[in-house]
Amino acid sequence: MNQLENIRLFLLDMDGTFYLGDRVLDGSRPFVEKIDSLPDCQLAFLTNNSSKNRRDYVAKLSRMGFSFADHQVITSGEAAAIYLKRQKPGARIFLLGTESLEQEFLDAGFVLTDENPDYAVLGFDLNLTYERLRRLCDFVRSGVPYIATHPDFNCPIENGGFIPDTGAMIAFVEASTGKRPLVIGKPNRYIIDSAAEKFHLPHDRIAMVGDRLYTDIAVGANSGITSILVLSGETSLKDLEDSDIQPDYIFQDLGELAEQL
Structure with a gap:
């Protein structure tokens, strides 16, 4: 067969x-x-790509003339949420990511926090600050379980070229802490x-x-x-x-x- x-x-x-x-x-x-x-x-x-959520992609596909339901798109961000929900539903998450990724985790029932997280999650984040990266490194050093949505070093942009992606931030954290995350994507x-x-x-x-x-x-x-x-x-x-x-x-x-x- x-x-x-x-x-x-x-x-x-x-x-x-x-x-x-x-x-x-x-x-x-x-x-x-x-x-x-x-x-x-x-x-x-x-x-x-964890910078967008399912609805963002469904909207793009709709503009192309296709009708798909939200559940027909799986991002590394949603996959990370599914993985963590299996580990600890309703966990406290320190999350680096876009507003779309934050909404993905909130919809999955997680609590987003900057204090005493159960997990530290690194996703694609266009508004990254040094302070947020420093806090992530602190959590990783202290032994908080560390998850990354995907390993891509660069993200292509529509007008050509690339911008640094989550993999580049993984390398930053590893250089500072000596630790690597569990990568979902x-x-x-x-x-x-x-x-x-x-x-x-x-x-x-x-x-x-x-x-x-x-x-x-x-x-x-x-x-x-x-x-x-x-x-x-x-x-x-x-x-x-x-x-x-x-x-x-x-x-x-x-x-x-x-x-x-």
């Missing part, structure tokens, strides 16, 4: 897989239509564990579809799910020749994947 026939949830990377900037990639609409026609299949978007399995819990599915019924070997495809190997590489974004066939990370399937784009379902 074709392994793809067993998949009940396709987790899609966004930029380079479903769209590029503000342009919907060829094959994305046929893929959505195909999934809609399969009664036992569903799709969700999975992103390491791709390529680590915790984000897939959170998705499996959210959709009530075993890992062998989930596939990750993306264009980056070191995040999208690596998370497949690290979590025991099917990995599907699309060549519509960052990775080319030549990149695969020298890579230790190999996908289970390769397609030109989501449209070609849809034809195989």
Whole structure:
């Protein structure tokens, strides 16, 4: 039996897989239509970007002409909240992150605090201050469990170029404290564990579809799910020749994947 026939949830990377900037990639609409026609299949978007919450992404997809529900988007921020809710519901959290990420944690029932936290959480934060970073280092040194939403060093911006991302802040804290966090986002399995819990599915019924070997495809190997590489974004066939990370399937784009379902 074709392994793809067993998949009940396709987790899609966004930029380079479903769209590029503000342009919907060829094959994305046929893929959505195909999934809609399969009664036992569903799709969700999975992103390491913790600066926005689910509603932000649903709004962007709506502007592109797609109608998705909030639950069909999973960010590393939501995955971190799911992970921590499993550890200690209603925990006190010292959080570095955007207002959207703060709202994600408040919606999950956590208490955000600057004093005596149960956990210290580092996410993407455009309003970071030295004082907040200093407090994070103090908490980490004192042994407060330390979580980061994702490991990306840089975040691409729409007009080209990059800005420092959460991974750069992880390096800052490590240089000061000698400690590294538990990282939730791709390529680590915790984000897939959170998705499996959210959709009530075993890992062998989930596939990750993306264009980056070191995040999208690596998370497949690290979590025991099917990995599907699309060549519509960052990775080319030549990149695969020298890579230790190999996908289970390769397609030109989501449209070609849809034809195989």
